Amino acid sequence: MILDILIILMMLSGLLFFLATTVGIIRFPDFYSRVHAAGKGDTLSTTLFLGGAILFILRDFSGENLLTAGKLMLIVFYIFIASPTATHAIIDAGYEFRVPYWTRSSGKKGAEGDESNEENMDNGFYPEDLKG
Amino acid sequence: MTWDTSLLWQFDILILLMMVICAVTALALEGLLSSAIVTGAYSFLICLMWTHMMAVDVAFTEAAVGAAISTVLFLGTAQYINRWIKKERPREQGIKQITLVIAVICAVMMLSATRDLPDWADPDSPASTHLSPGYIEQGYFETATPNVVTAVLADYRSYDTMFEAVVVFAAALVVMVILRRTSHKHRKLLHLRPKREGRDTILRGAAQSIIPVMQIFALYVLFHGHYSPGGGFQGGVIFGASFILLALCYNLKFSMNRFREHAVLWCCAGGVLLYAGIGAVCLGLGWSFLGYGALAGILGVSEVMARSHGILAVEIGVGITVMAVMVSLYNDLASGGDLEDGL
Numbered sequence: 267m268i269l270d271i272l273i274i275l276m277m278l279s280g281l282l283f284f285l286a287t288t289v290g291i292i293r294f295p296d297f298y299s300r301v302h303a304a305g306k307g308d309t310l311s312t313t314l315f316l317g318g319a320i321l322f323i324l325r326d327f328s329g330e331n332l333l334t335a336g337k338l339m340l341i342v343f344y345i346f347i348a349s350p351t352a353t354h355a356i357i358d359a360g361y362e363f364r365v366p367y368w369t370r371s372s373g374k375k376g377a378e379g380d381e382s383n384e385e386n387m388d389n390g391f392y393p394e395d396l397k398g
Numbered sequence: 399m400t401w402d403t404s405l406l407w408q409f410d411i412l413i414l415l416m417m418v419i420c421a422v423t424a425l426a427l428e429g430l431l432s433s434a435i436v437t438g439a440y441s442f443l444i445c446l447m448w449t450h451m452m453a454v455d456v457a458f459t460e461a462a463v464g465a466a467i468s469t470v471l472f473l474g475t476a477q478y479i480n481r482w483i484k485k486e487r488p489r490e491q492g493i494k495q496i497t498l499v500i501a502v503i504c505a506v507m508m509l510s511a512t513r514d515l516p517d518w519a520d521p522d523s524p525a526s527t528h529l530s531p532g533y534i535e536q537g538y539f540e541t542a543t544p545n546v547v548t549a550v551l552a553d554y555r556s557y558d559t560m561f562e563a564v565v566v567f568a569a570a571l572v573v574m575v576i577l578r579r580t581s582h583k584h585r586k587l588l589h590l591r592p593k594r595e596g597r598d599t600i601l602r603g604a605a606q607s608i609i610p611v612m613q614i615f616a617l618y619v620l621f622h623g624h625y626s627p628g629g630g631f632q633g634g635v636i637f638g639a640s641f642i643l644l645a646l647c648y649n650l651k652f653s654m655n656r657f658r659e660h661a662v663l664w665c666c667a668g669g670v671l672l673y674a675g676i677g678a679v680c681l682g683l684g685w686s687f688l689g690y691g692a693l694a695g696i697l698g699v700s701e702v703m704a705r706s707h708g709i710l711a712v713e714i715g716v717g718i719t720v721m722a723v724m725v726s727l728y729n730d731l732a733s734g735g736d737l738e739d740g741l
Contacts, residue, residue: 344608351604355646358597 269325273318280314283307296368297360305353309346316342406450413450417443430479434472441465451518454627455547458619462635467724470642474731542706543624551629552709556688560673563630563716567670570723577730598647605647612640620717624706630716637717638724650733662722662729669719673712680708688712 290303320335320342420440424433441464448457516523533550543549551559620633645653677688685692690708691701699707 344611347604347607351600354600 269321273321276314276318276321280311280318283311283314287311297365298357298367301353301356301360305350309349312345312349313342316345409450410447413443413447417447430476431473434469434476437472438465438469441468455545455629458627458632459635462632462639466639467635467642470639471727471731474728478734540702540705541709542702543709545624545626547627548623548629548709548713552712553690553705556677556712559712559716560670560677560688563670563673563719566723567666567719570666570726573727573730577734601647605643609640609643612643613637616640616721620713621710623713624709630713631720633713634717634720635724637721638728641721641725642728645728645732650729654729657725659729662726665718665722666726667719669715669717669722672715672718676708676711676715 284307287303287307290307291300294300294303316338320338323331323335323338417440420436420443424436424440427433427436441460445457445460445465448454448460516525520526533546533554537546537549537554538544541549541553543553616633616636618633619628619636620630623629623633641653641657644656676690676693679696680689680692681687683692683695688708690705692704693708694701694704697704697707
């Protein structure tokens with residue numbers, strides 16, 4: 267009974283985080299914050315979801331179910347490594363290509379991340395060695 | 399295991415709807431890169447669909463080839479093409495309308511033909527009454543291979559699989575000929591590539607923890623194809639993907655030091671050669687081409703086990719070819735054929 271409630275809670279919070287991720291991707295103003303939302307929310311919600319699934323499988327304990335749970339745990343582990351790394355790589359590439367970022371002043375002009383918005387690019391955000 | 403599919407028809411409809419949305423989006427988007435990503439999502443949805451239809455082998459192939467490697471290769475290709483579709487001229491508009499009319503006519507013809515197709519999983523359809531029962535009932539006793547898909551793929555329909563491997567091999571050759579023969583002036587490569595000098599510690603750490611497991615998993619998929627979904631194509635693609643991941647996380651030079659161009663080409667041809675060679679050995683021993691029963695004398699086992707070992711051997715051949723071809727395609731596409739620097 268308690269296990270059931272725990273499973274339902276994990277699944278529901280996973281769903282909630284997925285929703286938050288989606289809202290974040292659509293609503294956040296620039297490239298960096300969107301990728302940030304996607305990376306954080308996806309990783310956590312997938313973990314919660316698969317965690318719920320693992321508990322659900324282990325409710326009736328047997329060797330076969332233990333094997334399935336082990337495989338799911340491996341998936342969780344590698345998502346936990348790969349998803350933040352991918353987010354890091356995407357943001358790093360965007361940083362190197364100088365994708366403009368959102369500031370309070372540029373927000374009023376509608377910073378949708380379009381590359382013609384050049385005034386954002388040169389205000390000390392980038393270290394000197396990347397400017398050349 | 400019983401599987402009540404009727405419970406999940408809403409799931410089917412949802413996936414089909416999302417597939418249509420993905421297809422339309424992929425066509426409507428202006429950037430080729432975005433279209434490539436959406437195509438990957440489309441492949442993933444098809445993969446879910448096939449899993450639901452219990453065609454796990456096909457779903458596995460689609461997940462490895464369609465959703466993963468194809469997307470990477472599409473992205474590699476998109477850098478040679480203008481990323482944004484040009485505004486078309488009036489003459490091209492006319493051609494497009496003619497194309498639309500032809501496409502609509504073909505679609506109507508095909509849709510009317512689907513009415514003659516048997517229902518899904520119809521036990522009275524010709525496919526389920528003539529060949530399949532034979533494979534399912536006798537496959538295990540003739541080949542000692544519990545996975546019927548593997549037995550059909552690599553034993554009963556061995557010719558088809560051999561020429562599939564040849565097609566994959568030919569794809570690598572064509573890409574090589576086109577990219578290495580084009581002079582550098584005509585190429586449109588991305589002017590800026592991410593360098594990440596000194597900032598790739600995280601990527602390298604993640605790659606170091608993932609790549610060994612990927613390669614072991616690829617070997618497992620290849621060698622366990624007799625008992626579970628998987629086989630040469632899937633295992634080869636996963637193994638090739640591990641080298642692509644290496645090239646993405648370090649750089650192309652590093653991955654090519656690990657798996658040299660010479661070795662890649664030898665593997666490309668060697669896998670197909672191994673496949674055809676086994677067929678030729680069988681032919682030489684007085685059996686038909688790819689009749690693995692002939693290997694019984696060489697291996698010292700019964701004919702049934704010889705067929706099982708023959709399946710394993712040709713799967714290894716397919717795996718080697720597919721792995722090397724994926725690596726070769728990526729190397730050529732990422733570096734523009736000169737194999738010097740890449741994505």
